[in-house]
Amino acid sequence: MTPDEEYDFYAQPDNQEPQGQPVRRTKRLTAPIPVRFPPELLAEVKRRADADDRSVSAWIRRAVEHELSRPA
Structure with a gap:
């Protein structure tokens, strides 16, 4: 789902529960x-x-975690 589709989906009250x-x-x-x-x-x-659709900090943490999961 693209960010625009996600926005449209959650803009509907039925999808906010x-x-x-x-x-x-x-x-x-x-x-x-x-x-x-x-x-x-x-x-x-x-x-x-x-x-x-992440913060810079979250993106960097994920990149570091990915690198650490690889064999040295």
């Missing part, structure tokens, strides 16, 4: 760590995070 048990984040996040990127790399990260 919660389904099932609430999902809570299971692990606490640590204190923020400063990470610096060159401007062009940060622009690409922001573009990809937006395309995935």
Whole structure:
């Protein structure tokens, strides 16, 4: 479902009722760590995070988790 289709779907009152048990984040996040990127790399990260409908922080966390799951 595209973000526009998702918006249209949830704009309908019948589709705004919660389904099932609430999902809570299971692990606490640590204190923020400063990470610096060159401007062009940060622009690409922001573009990809937006395309995935995620925050930059969530997108970077997912990318790190993906890299850590690969064999060294």
